[in-house]
Amino acid sequence: xxxxxxxxxxxxxxxxxxxxxxxxxxxxxxxxxxxxxxxxxxxxxxxxxxxxxxxxxxxxxxxxxxxxxxxxxxxxxxxxxxxxxxxxxxxxxxxxxxxxxxxxxxxxxxxxxxxxxxxxxxxxxxxxxxxxxxxxxxxxxxxxxxxxxxxxxxxxxxxxxxxxxxxxxxxxxxxxxxxxxxxxxxxxxxxxxxxxxxxxxxxxxxxxxxxxxxxxxxxxxxxxxxxxxxxxxxxxxxxxxxxxxxxxxxxxxxxxxxxxxxxxxxxxxxxxxxxxxxxxxxxxxxxxxxxxxxxxxxxxxxxxxxxxxxxxxxxxxxxxxxxxxxxxxxxxxxxxxxxxxxxx
Amino acid sequence: xxxxxxxxxxxxxxxxxxxxxxxxxxxxxxxxxxxxxxxxxxxxxxxxxxxxxxxxxxxxxxxxxxxxxxxxxxxxxxxxxxxxxxxxxxxxxxxxxxxxxxxxxxxxxxxxxxxxxxxxxxxxxxxxxxxxxxxxxxxxxxxxxxxxxxxxxxxxxxxxxxxxxxxxx
Numbered sequence: 001x002x003x004x005x006x007x008x009x010x011x012x013x014x015x016x017x018x019x020x021x022x023x024x025x026x027x028x029x030x031x032x033x034x035x036x037x038x039x040x041x042x043x044x045x046x047x048x049x050x051x052x053x054x055x056x057x058x059x060x061x062x063x064x065x066x067x068x069x070x071x072x073x074x075x076x077x078x079x080x081x082x083x084x085x086x087x088x089x090x091x092x093x094x095x096x097x098x099x100x101x102x103x104x105x106x107x108x109x110x111x112x113x114x115x116x117x118x119x120x121x122x123x124x125x126x127x128x129x130x131x132x133x134x135x136x137x138x139x140x141x142x143x144x145x146x147x148x149x150x151x152x153x154x155x156x157x158x159x160x161x162x163x164x165x166x167x168x169x170x171x172x173x174x175x176x177x178x179x180x181x182x183x184x185x186x187x188x189x190x191x192x193x194x195x196x197x198x199x200x201x202x203x204x205x206x207x208x209x210x211x212x213x214x215x216x217x218x219x220x221x222x223x224x225x226x227x228x229x230x231x232x233x234x235x236x237x238x239x240x241x242x243x244x245x246x247x248x249x250x251x252x253x254x255x256x257x258x259x260x261x262x263x264x265x266x267x268x269x270x271x272x273x274x275x276x277x278x279x280x281x282x283x284x285x286x287x288x289x290x291x292x293x294x295x296x297x298x299x300x301x302x303x304x305x306x307x308x309x310x311x312x313x314x315x316x317x318x319x320x321x322x323x324x325x326x327x328x329x330x331x332x333x334x335x336x337x338x339x340x341x342x343x344x
Numbered sequence: 345x346x347x348x349x350x351x352x353x354x355x356x357x358x359x360x361x362x363x364x365x366x367x368x369x370x371x372x373x374x375x376x377x378x379x380x381x382x383x384x385x386x387x388x389x390x391x392x393x394x395x396x397x398x399x400x401x402x403x404x405x406x407x408x409x410x411x412x413x414x415x416x417x418x419x420x421x422x423x424x425x426x427x428x429x430x431x432x433x434x435x436x437x438x439x440x441x442x443x444x445x446x447x448x449x450x451x452x453x454x455x456x457x458x459x460x461x462x463x464x465x466x467x468x469x470x471x472x473x474x475x476x477x478x479x480x481x482x483x484x485x486x487x488x489x490x491x492x493x494x495x496x497x498x499x500x501x502x503x504x505x506x507x508x509x510x511x512x513x
Contacts, residue, residue, distance in 0.1 A: 032493050036385055145384055148377045152497060155374065167503050168465045170510055171363050178510065 001096045003077035008122055012080075013053055016125040018247065019157060022050060022057055029156055030060035033128070033149050038062045041142050043130040045107065048153055049076040049114070050126035063131075064107055073100055075131075079114035080124040085143065088112040090135035111136045115150035119158055128153050165200045165268070166254060183257040185235055186242045194256030194264055201254070201268050202318055205311045213267035213275045213342070214321055215306030216329040217245070217282075220337040222261040222300070229295045234261075236293040237300060244289055248281040264322075265306070272308055272342065279304055279340045287338075304340035305329030346441040348422035353467060357425075358398060361470045364506050367395060367402055374501050375405035378473070378494055383407050386487050388475040390452070393498055394421040394459070395471035404471075409452055418447050420476075424459040425469040430488055433457040435480035456481045458488070460495040464502065473498050 006012055016022070030048050038046035045063035049056045056074035058067055071077050075097065079086035091097040091109050102109050114129030128150040138146070170178065181193030189197060198214070205212045219241060226234040238261060245255055245263070254266040267275055286302045305328025307321050314321075328341045351357055361367070375393055382391040390408035394401045401419035403412055416422050420442065424431040436442040436455055447454050459474030473495040483491075 029493065029496075032490065036381075036490065040385060141384075145381060148381050151374075151377055152381070155497070155501065167507070170506065171360050171465060171468075 002072045015119050015123045034060045034062045043132045045131035075112045076127040079127045080116050086114050108133050117154050186257050189256035202311050209312045210269045211310050213270045213308045214325045215265040216325045217263040217304050219261045220301045233293045233295050240291050244285045245282050301338040303332045303337050305332050307343045345444045347417050360464050360468045379405045379407040388477050391475045420457050421459050421472040424472045425461050430460045432483050453478045455479050458483050460492050462499050
């Protein structure tokens with residue numbers, strides 16, 4: 001029997017896509033978990049399964065060489081419908097699964113247990129699951145470790161903005177210095193903070209011989225919003241937009257408020273293709289997500305201009321490149337807004 | 345008994361530890377889960393997340409023991425934070441540094457110890473993720489790898505909670 005689609009399927013898929021994990025290479029941090037699960041529960045097959053639109057894709061799997069299966073036969077597609085463990089002691093005795101091709105043919109699943117992996121309330125992107133070829137039960141100890149490890153996989157999936165350079169900076173600052181570098185409205189880095197960070201990312205990129213993209217971000221027609229609805233609503237828009245931009249970034253990217261309605265984005269190590277993907281995502285989310293304020297929904301668009309630099313090969317100062325990024329932004333603004341442009 | 349040296353960057357190290365704002369906070373499930381899984385997978389009675397403060401080691405999570413802290417001078421973990429590698433002591437009785445340590449000669453009677461430093465940034469080790477047992481044993485390379493991996497999970501959680509309180513998101 002095919003699993004229903006979750007009620008929030010669109011939202012769920014968007015959250016899954018945002019993890020940027022589908023079709024990525026094997027990673028030891030997930031391999032380790034499936035190895036441990038299979039060892040401690042003494043089962044032949046263990047997997048981290050992610051439920052994509054029409055397939056289940058295994059971020060890690062032990063005991064089976066498949067990397068994906070169609071969604072309509074996936075046990076895990078059932079498991080993500082609920083917050084609890086899905087436990088099938090014997091699939092041949094369960095009408096939902098008895099005629100499933102994964103049961104009647106290879107890999108001949110008899111026993112299945114899967115914990116849903118939640119990113120947030122009701123957003124379940126996949127499972128940590130175990131499979132056996134014989135019917136069985138799980139002890140309360142087995143259940144506990146499966147649950148604990150599922151929670152660890154969740155933490156790995158949502159590992160928040162762990163830019164090493166940011167963490168080093170925050171760690172080194174005293175309380176007062178920290179406060180001086182934060183923008184109180186958006187709770188992003190302010191100009192002083194972002195300037196400090198940019199210099200550090202720059203030095204880091206020189207050492208690593210890697211790239212840095214600097215992007216200036218400006219909201220179109222922001223002044224009329226302030227004039228029409230007042231500054232408080234303008235502030236709400238800035239707060240909302242900065243949250244939306246943050247949600248489009250990779251964990252190493254940094255967003256700061258440069259001043260007024262102008263923001264600055266640092267994308268360490270980004271090549272042209274990655275930078276374009278991120279900027280496209282920002283543009284999409286800003287134009288598509290409704291911006292709800294106390295005066296109702298407000299439409300807004302964003303213009304961006306940036307440069308991608310290899311600091312180890314440049315003589316010019318950081319300030320020079322910020323200026324170049326700003327020039328690109330001005331070009332975009334002049335030629336029709338709502339777009340972005342990147343110079344190399 | 346040999347007391348651990350003080351790291352050369354001790355002041356800097358302590359400032360980092362303070363910035364994490366973790367000392368003397370209540371137990372939290374994310375950390376307890378890690379020590380629970382560690383006990384189970386390595387099949388040891390005790391696992392702990394130990395933070396090395398100026399004069400004490402304080403446990404953010406400890407499984408299989410009632411200790412909440414010990415003095416730093418007797419802490420095995422105070423040795424572990426001196427360099428970036430797992431410290432494994434198969435049998436404390438056979439190690440002159442620890443044979444007469446009160447944690448060895450008295451309860452909890454540590455015979456086997458393994459700990460991996462928690463690295464917050466380069467060269468800064470605020471504590472360890474460690475296990476111990478009351479009888480001597482060895483640590484397989486798989487288990488050593490797992491201990492090391494989970495110590496990264498612990499540091500990630502520490503950093504994440506620090507960032508969360510910093511940005512108030």
